[in-house]
Amino acid sequence: MAIFSFLDRAHTVAKPGYSRWMVPPAALCVHLCIGQAYAFSVFNLPMTKLLGITQSTPGDWKLTELGWIFSIAIFFLGVSSAVFGRWVEEGGPRRAMFTAALCWAGGFFISAFGVSIHNLWIVYLGYGVLGGIALGIGYISPVSTLIKWFPDRPGMATGMAIMGFGGGAFIASPLSVWLMGIFKTQHHVGVAPTFIVLGAIYFVFMMVGAIIVRVPAPGWAPEGYKPPAQAKKLISNNDVFVYDALKTPQFWLIWWVLCLNVTAGIGVLGQASAMSQEMFPGHITPVAAAGFVGLMSLFNMGGRFFWASTSDYIGRRNTYFVFMVLGFVLYCLVPYTGSVGSVVGFVCAFLIIISMYGGGFSTVPAYLKDMYGTRYVGAIHGLLLTAWSMAGIFGPVLVNYIREYNVTHGVPKAQAYNTTMYIMAGLLVVGFICNFLVKAVDARFHMKENENDIRGAAGARA
């Protein structure tokens, strides 16, 4: 439709003089909004009291039922980034950001309706399905654009955007609590109007990103930048078509590297509060544990920028080697910190671990760019995010069930996590081997000169 032509990739090509430093804030506009997902838990308790207002009544939703909202959203993040990755790549960042804004705001509005008529299935559909689709499309929408604008520092560029996803919760959490406080009355807890206001704010914020984002003109390069005449061992100058990437062993090796790195981090991230209190009874209070969780979130965000930027200097594969080796050492040390009662050692170990968890997310787009070129990196990244969905199941299951098993078999609570820590360290050994096996992509998968246009046109017609 003509009125939506401003969303086309052709209308987002930057004019001479456009500063590439406008693109990271455009990407952050989207990532800071969808990063709200990490703060969704602030709604869990209020949503268990929608009928009872001051306390839960028999008809109210249970925490276990509410937990599915986030799980469905993360599942659809993986599905939508894999399914829509090519469409995002070929349609351009503005169309993708606009679609993500519509879905994200729409998800909040539908959920507000679900809350107001007390129908949990509508909330699953709204925040879970539609919001999850927005998460997937929004997450990958600026990745390849940033890589094209920053060929000299691709890790730093994608690190900035993905840092926003980790930082979104810092804004969403206090904002949501403040809004619920304003809308709360004697007759309702204020969740539905908070969803409506958040949906409206996020839509505007994301649209600002969609408006200011630009793609570089063909052949554009940063001033003074000279692309390497000869490809380095693990940095390709050639593009690989999105579905051909799936046929390469490198894709699956990196898939496992990401999955194992995320599994190792996501399990402890969700259980950090309980784990710290149980491992150091009397030393870490619930209030201190909340502070620890906040500190972990900061390192999760900071690690995204730090490690991705570092990878520009030491290389992507070496960065993941650091994650695997350092992570292995730290996971093995955690039980020792518990046995000697070293709170400082425990906190430092987990802060570094969680920074590498964030770093794993932010370094992987540049890793894929090195392997498969820039043409379809966003779409390939979308396919790779299914590893995140898988890790989202593995990680918490490993931590929770092994702890439960140990406790029921008489292991003291302070030592109930030791087995899990050693298993996490073992997973990182497997990740190390996968990373070690990553070699340059075989030349037969490289796209030919005119293949780019033919496949692109086919994609546009599809």
Place this chain on the structure above:
Amino acid sequence: MTTAKQGTTSFQLLLAWGFVGIPLVLGVLQTLINAMKLFQ
């Protein structure tokens, strides 16, 4: 001052970075204040 002739101005850059940076910095500060409870 402009970054290039008829291109992005420094004011536009400041506006764009402030738009995302101010809420993020406020959120980070709030989290840091809460995190300090770990050391009390």
